[in-house]
Amino acid sequence: MELFIFLAIIAITIFFSFFYIVKTKEAVVIETFGKFSRIAGAGLRMKIPFVQRIAGKLNLKVLELPVTVETKTKDDVFVKVVISVQYTVSSGIENIEKAFYALDNPARQITSYVFDTVRSEVPGLELDEVFEEKAKIAMSIEKELNEVMSSYGYTIVKSLVTDIDPDQKVKNAMNEINASKRLKEAAREKAEASKIQVVAIAEADAESKRLQGEGIANQRIAIAKGLQESADDLKQAIPGTDAMTVMNLLMVTQYFDTLQEMAKSGVNTVFMPSNPGAINNYSEEIMKAMIGADVHSNSRKA
Numbered sequence: 001m002e003l004f005i006f007l008a009i010i011a012i013t014i015f016f017s018f019f020y021i022v023k024t025k026e027a028v029v030i031e032t033f034g035k036f037s038r039i040a041g042a043g044l045r046m047k048i049p050f051v052q053r054i055a056g057k058l059n060l061k062v063l064e065l066p067v068t069v070e071t072k073t074k075d076d077v078f079v080k081v082v083i084s085v086q087y088t089v090s091s092g093i094e095n096i097e098k099a100f101y102a103l104d105n106p107a108r109q110i111t112s113y114v115f116d117t118v119r120s121e122v123p124g125l126e127l128d129e130v131f132e133e134k135a136k137i138a139m140s141i142e143k144e145l146n147e148v149m150s151s152y153g154y155t156i157v158k159s160l161v162t163d164i165d166p167d168q169k170v171k172n173a174m175n176e177i178n179a180s181k182r183l184k185e186a187a188r189e190k191a192e193a194s195k196i197q198v199v200a201i202a203e204a205d206a207e208s209k210r211l212q213g214e215g216i217a218n219q220r221i222a223i224a225k226g227l228q229e230s231a232d233d234l235k236q237a238i239p240g241t242d243a244m245t246v247m248n249l250l251m252v253t254q255y256f257d258t259l260q261e262m263a264k265s266g267v268n269t270v271f272m273p274s275n276p277g278a279i280n281n282y283s284e285e286i287m288k289a290m291i292g293a294d295v296h297s298n299s300r301k302a
Contacts, residue, residue, distance in 0.1 A: 017049040022057075027089070027096050029055040036101070039093045058100055062088045062157055067111050069118040075126045077170050082163035083114055083141060090155045098153030106154060110145060117144045127166060134161045 021044055022028045028040040032052045047054070065085045072078050087110060089099045103109055121137050122130055130137070142159035149156055166174075 014049055018046050020045050020047065020054060025060045027058045027060055029058070029097070029100050031055040036097060039096050056100060058089055058096055060089050062086055065107050065110055066162075067114045069115050071119045071122045073122060073125060073127045073130055077127045077166055079122070079127065079130065079167075080163075080165040081118055081122060081130075081137070081161060082165070083118065083138070084160045084162050085110055085114060085141070085145065086157040086159070087145075087149065087154050088157060090150070090153050095153035098151075100153075102152045106149075106152065109152070110149065110154075113145055113148055114141055117141045127170070130164055134164065137161050 020028070020040075022040050022042045024042045026042065028045070030037045030040055030047055030052055032048075036055075037052060063086070065087065067083045067085060069081045069083065070078060071081065087106075089096055099106070117140055118137065121140055125133055138159045138161045141161075142156055145156040145159065
């Protein structure tokens with residue numbers, strides 16, 4: 001009975017050793033007496049026990065390999081460049097066979113080529129250019145890897161430069177430079193705003209003075225016209241009145257009008273001894289000065 005059970009177990013084991021299951025996005029390499037025989041795809045598969053064996057399995061999914069490379073830029077700044085390489089086994093039995101047998105560790109191989117490419121590209125660039133040419137570096141890595149890894153049955157799907165990390169002191173210096181530039185720009189803008197404000201104030205002041213001058217000129221013209229009309233009215237009202245009498249009368253009127261306005265304004269005013277009769281003296285002195293100036297000018301011309 002025990003022998004029967006033992007033989008049954010052996011028979012069941014041998015029976016199930018004929019079959020194996022391959023998962024989706026996976027390839028199984030089958031060898032016959034140690035020699036490559038075939039590639040088995042996804043599903044329930046069969047092999048001959050003790051004659052054929054499963055040599056290994058390959059993942060057909062897109063794999064991601066992060067690689068960190070430390071190198072020096074053209075301006076002697078050490079940076080760590082982080083690259084993400086996405087790769088997969090190329091389709092086709094021949095490529096799967098190459099991928100399984102050609103390389104013992106494809107990830108290590110890819111890492112070596114990434115190091116080589118980055119250390120040949122970055123030293124020719126300054127730190128700022130490394131940040132600017134990030135896409136170019138990634139394309140160079142992708143091109144180099146595709147040329148090499150295709151012969152081993154692998155396809156490079158995408159290569160990305162995910163990070164560029166300079167030394168912390170360099171970062172601090174870059175931040176200070178950037179802050180200084182921004183402060184300089186802010187000072188320049190503030191100075192420009194002050195300049196615009198000063199110019200605007202000056203233009204407004206000039207316009208104000210121009211308008212004030214025009215106002216004063218118009219006021220004087222109006223006063224002159226008013227005096228002329230007043231003189232004409234007096235001449236008509238008092239026939240035979242000469243121009244000097246009319247002028248004296250107008251000046252007396254202006255004198256009392258000024259006193260009245262000053263009294264209304266409530267301003268404390270100190271009056272010097274004076275009388276309306278002094279207006280004649282003022283008028284005579286002004287006329288004499290004008291006549292004297294005219295005589296002096298004529299004598300110089302002669």
